[in-house]
Amino acid sequence: MEGYTTVKHDVLVIGSGGAGLRAAIEASALGVSVGMVCRSLLGKAHTVMAEGGVAAALANVDDRDSWKVHFADTMRGGQYLNNWRMAEIHAKESPDRVKELEAWGAVFDRTDDGRILQRNFGGHRYPRLAHVGDRTGLEMIRTLQDHGIHQGIEIYQEFTIIRLLTYSGKITGAIGYDREKGLFKVFESKAVIIATGGMGRIYKISSNSWDCTGGGISLAYHAGAELIDMEFVQFHPTGMVWPPSVRGLLITEGVRGEGGVLRNNKGRRFMFDDIPENYKNQTSMDEEEGWRYTQGDKNARRPPELLTRDHVARCIMREIREGRGSPHGGVFLDIAWIKEKISNAPEHIRKKLPSMYHQFKELAGVDITKEPMEVGPTTHYIMGGVKVNADTQMTSVSGLFAAGECAAGLHGANRLGGNSLSDLLVFGKRAGEFAAKYAKENTIPSASVDQIQRIIEESLAPFNRSGSGQNAFQIQSQMQDFMQELVGIVRNEKDLNAALDKIEALKKQVEQVSCDGNRGYNPGWHTAIELPHMVTVAEAITRAAIDRKESRGGHFREDFPDKSEEFGNVNISIKKDAAGNMKMERVQKEKMREDLKQIIEEMK
């Protein structure tokens, strides 16, 4: 029988990006023992890649901003499918969470009077994103990391959680393995927080890190937790398209916030051609007004390049499909043109967008101060995930919490840029707080040894098939190909059903995966362990996408191109039934509180 070691914590945090770190800091500050599992090294999580900024109504740049405007913007952006209570909490608490980072050493860019500077971003009415050039995520994760290491948190680096442990519907901990040696460890804990981020790597073209396999969403699902909104995947409009090896790499929305414009191969600013009805009042009608907006003119309305991401991505797709794209299958994003407007343009661009400058120079040989970039949509974020209580972040499983991208509700059908960094701070803190509280009020039922042994045996099975089974990397790459093609930015019933068939076939292949070598730092084995989780997430996305017969936010169905009132009031919920199958349900949204309704009316 294969051995394992056991450790005990009051609260176990799975994931060490922004949400995980913030949760761990909060829980440990409340005096409980906290373990934090990092899949990679500490400080390397996908949060480092966030560029543009963190949204918070500090009103440092425009004093007309307030939590109410932020709330209304978030709901409008999410096409009103958002959990309104989460949107309210998020808008109210994000300013304090940002200020707190400053007290922990973060160094945000400044206004002329020395306060935190804020920039324009898509879907935000006023300049709202606190930022550090275009490397805001790095600043945040480093601040949380450097603060967190002094808080007495036990940190497990390069550990992968394979399964959550439960006992009669209550969480009892998790089991994982350390990558260095490949040894198993059981984490017994009263409360578990999932903060594992997104799932971009189940698609071929993605802006996401290696880490983002959707693992936490699958862990929670298999432990009995309810998922919602899984059909809503955000395709960021501007990813790199050339060279092929960097296809999908993110280009921050900040480029457009600083005055960058989108053009097709005819030189036309095609975003002016299709402005949605509910944004007409807020969008500039000519190029001159749009430029003035990006330069801080409070009387100007924002340019159409700063419409919400779902819309911009679809407009780009339209240009490409109708033959007006760039040579490598994208469109042009031009920031160099601002030299017509300001004298020191190249220097200004390098100062405001240093990583973008660096990235294009190093990886594509393009100088963005001189020539336009080629861009196209890339899989970026999942609005759906584990369903949580808006106030406590507890999932439908007792003692299991979720925060950050893997949790659902705040963003509805489409997320606004900048709202994810504030999401992970606000709800990371809340998850830590309520998990600690839960841990203080509960005891751990002991984990079942049989359950643990079964999981270990399953995990080691790929070695028994060494030399005869299927290659994990190839299966993964097959899945990425068909998810991109069939469950991508433009969907229809036929493609989605085809994807579902492929997923069923994939499940059988996954059972035949083999790996070679031994257990120490073995990427083949690691991929074999991750694959079933990725397939679960792919299935949930596909099934929910089939069920939502309308187009809204990130979910676009060419066979149902319009919004439907019926679907506007439901979230699609997914749970594992007793037979182990995915059970779908359309759940009516809770009625919005009157005062919040009124805010939305006022901001229309």
Added chain:
Amino acid sequence: MTKVTFKIWRSNGSPGDGKFQDYETDITEGMVVLDAVHQIQAESASDLAVRWNCKAGKCGSCSAEINGRPRLMCMTRMGDMPEGKPVMIQPMKSFPVIRDLVTDVSVNFRTKKKIKKFKPRPPDAPDGTWRMAQSDIDRVQEFRKCIECFLCQDVCHVLREHNLHEEFVGPRHLVYTAALEMHPLDVEDRRGDLKDEGGIGFCNITKCCTTVCPENITITDNAIIPLKERVVDKYYDPIMRFFRIFK
């Protein structure tokens, strides 16, 4: 498409174990070294260990020595490699090998924890916030660009040749300390620690760290030398020494 040979260091991590192994793979336009390593993994070496994450030069995970030079694999374009010659990839030499290209960099996390954390002055405004001028934080922001790839630690001869990880914190942690010491809000004094546990005197300003930094941080000139000056001002200034006698 061209076929390129890679000589990749394979080791099970035990002392003395390891050798270069040859792999051939097809290279297409725009590929970086990390793409080639992944391709080799998928084609012929599923257990080839490599640490990576963002593949965008932002997380600092895929540090290695390519043709003898410390670099990020994800930011090294195949097109920049000498044509017709094999590409040699080794793990960072300053750290013990865990397996193949993956090294044990945990000493860096232990070292950082020993450095006194950020300690701000009381807030400037009643709402608990501070005021700082952009010009006063430009330098600190340069240091905070660090992605903790530890290539500077790898190339530093004090750590690489002399293995003085316990006596000298190394360039990464001098940059970290400089970011704290030059932070306009910070009121902690780390000069004594720099002189003693930090071992700042070991650095003899060869600037190798600055040369390899993928974020182009001017490590030696902007971080290490000013810190050395601060330490000297406090502990070795003859005039101040004279006054201290009467204190």
